[in-house]
Amino acid sequence: EHPKKEETHYDVLNVPSNCNSREVRSAYVKLSKLYHPDVRSNAASPERTARFLRISEAYKVLIKPQLRRNYDDSLLWQPQRSERSPVGETGAPMPAWEIRPNYDPNPGPYYGIKGLRRVSNRQVALILMALGILGAIFGFTSVKHSFDLSRQIQDEVSANATSHHAAVVADAQKYGNEEQVRRMMDRMSRSPLSQPAAK
Numbered sequence: 001e002h003p004k005k006e007e008t009h010y011d012v013l014n015v016p017s018n019c020n021s022r023e024v025r026s027a028y029v030k031l032s033k034l035y036h037p038d039v040r041s042n043a044a045s046p047e048r049t050a051r052f053l054r055i056s057e058a059y060k061v062l063i064k065p066q067l068r069r070n071y072d073d074s075l076l077w078q079p080q081r082s083e084r085s086p087v088g089e090t091g092a093p094m095p096a097w098e099i100r101p102n103y104d105p106n107p108g109p110y111y112g113i114k115g116l117r118r119v120s121n122r123q124v125a126l127i128l129m130a131l132g133i134l135g136a137i138f139g140f141t142s143v144k145h146s147f148d149l150s151r152q153i154q155d156e157v158s159a160n161a162t163s164h165h166a167a168v169v170a171d172a173q174k175y176g177n178e179e180q181v182r183r184m185m186d187r188m189s190r191s192p193l194s195q196p197a198a199k
């Protein structure tokens with residue numbers, strides 16, 4: 001005995017697959033009058049109620065253009081069920097599908113380049129890890145060198161300032177305040193800012 005073909009929404013509403021929205025609506029109204037649960041003869045019939053639900057579902061899909069397009073696409077992509085039993089023409093069972101891996105266990109040259117072989121994921125991970133460690137070491141060394149250079153420059157500036165200050169103090173102690181004032185006045189007199197403007 002052949003299995004019963006599954007009904008489509010078009011079968012439920014008894015309309016062709018190329019019907020328009022008016023035909024869908026008309027078929028829905030007609031079938032609703034027959035199967036609606038509010039009809040007294042349908043109240044005690046679960047089968048007719050279930051049929052009305054199928055009719056409503058079909059109408060909701062086919063009356064909306066986008067839902068109908070999606071439904072039609074799903075019908076196109078559904079595999080066609082054979083009405084024959086799952087055996088070959090000779091009566092022997094059909095052979096089971098052979099599942100094959102989607103990779104070659106013995107690959108040849110990688111991408112056809114001579115001498116370049118495939119590298120395992122483990123090797124790739126180790127290479128990336130080594131590169132990451134080298135990058136971290138290089139970055140740490142660069143930062144440390146930059147810090148040391150900056151500190152050296154600051155130390156030199158500080159040493160020069162300290163030396164100058166010590167020289168000033170030594171002069172003050174050696175020559176006294178009067179000599180320091182005389183030197184300061186002499187430097188001020190030689191400064192371009194203290195010269196009178198030329199007329």
